[in-house]
Amino acid sequence: MIVERKKTLFPSVPDQHKVGKPLIPNGFGVIYVLFTTVYLFSVYFLGIVDSSNNVSAPLTLAVCILFGGFMGLLDDWIDLKWRIKAFMPLIAALPLIYFATESGLRTSIALPLIGLLQFNEAYYFLIIPLIVMIVTNTVNQLGGLNGLETICPAIVLTGLMILSSSYLLMMGPILMWLILAYFNFQGKIFVGNTGSFAIGMTIASFAIIADLKLSLIISILPFMFNSILILLTIFLLKKRANVTFNGSTLYSKHRRSLVTLITYRRSLTERKVVVIISLLMTIFTVIAAFLEIL
Secondary structure: OOOOOOOOOOOEEEOOOOOOOOEEEOOOHHHHHHHHHHHHHHHHHOOOOOOEOOEOHHHHHHHHHHHHHHHHHHHHHHOOOHHHHHHOHHHHHHHHHHHHHHHOOOOEEEEOOOEEEEOOHHHHHHHHHHHHHHHHHHHHHOOOOOOHHHHHHHHHHHHHHHHOOOOHHHHHHHHHHHHHHHHHHOOOOOOHHHHHHHHHHHHHHHHHHOOOHHHHHHHOHHHHHHHHHHHHHHHHHOOOOOOEEOOOOEEEOOOOOHHHHHOEOOOEOHHHHHHHHHHHHHHHHHHHHHHHHO
8 A cells, every 4th residue: 555645845843842743844944034035135126225335234134144044954954063053154244244344333342331342343354253153053052942943033133123223124024033933833833944044144134234232242142041051061061951841841850051941850831931931032132122222
C-alpha cells in the first residue's frame, strides 16, 4: 500500500512543547522578508521618506533585512556552526556604515550616570558592526517557545518606532510581524531562523538609521542577559540550556538561560513563560523610552 504524503509549501518540524509533538510549518519568516522588502522599496519609490546626501534609509534597511533573511535561510538549510553565524551579520553592517557616514549621524552615545561617550570614526567602523552582530545574534538566541521569538522583538521594535520620527519605515514591517507573532503564539506556525535573523537585523538597522542607540541598548538588555547566560554555561561548564516538558508545564533543574531561570524548580505553562519574558521586555522598553524622552 502506497501512502501519499501531503505536499506543503513550508517544511514542518515537531513542536517539542506540545503533547504528541505535532508537526508545525516552519520558515514563515520568509513572508516577513518578502513583504518588508516590497514595502520599503515602495516607500522609496513613492518618496514617502526623504533621502539625504544621496543615501536612502528605506533601501539601506531593505538590504540589511534581505541579508538577515538570507543568513537565516542558510542556517535553516545547512545548520551553520555558531562561530560562522556569530560573525556573518558583520557583512550587513557595510550598508549601515555607508549610510551613517554619508548622512552625518551622531558618533556619540549618551549613557545615564556616565555621560557622553564620543567615538568619532570608531563609531562607523567598530560600534556599528558590534551593534549589528550583537543584536542579531542575541535576538536569535531567545526562542524555542511559541511566541517568544516573535512577541519579544515586536515589543522592542514597536518602542523604537514610537520614539522615531521615521516611524513610516516600520509601519508595514511591524504590522506583518505582529500578524506572524499572533499565529506563532497560537502554535500554528514557526518563523524559523529566517524570521529571527531578519527581525534581529531589522531592530539593529532601524535603531542605527533612526539614531536611537541608547534606547536600543536598554531595550535589548534581557536579550543580552539571556545570551550571556547561555555562552557562559557553554564555555565554562560545557553544557547547554534545557527545559523539561512534562505534558502540560515546563520545568528546569538549572539556570543556563532566561527560560530556564524562570522555570528553575517551578512548573509553568509555555504561555506563562512567554508572557513573563514579554512583560520583562516591555518594562525595559518603557525604561528606554523614558530615558530617551528626558
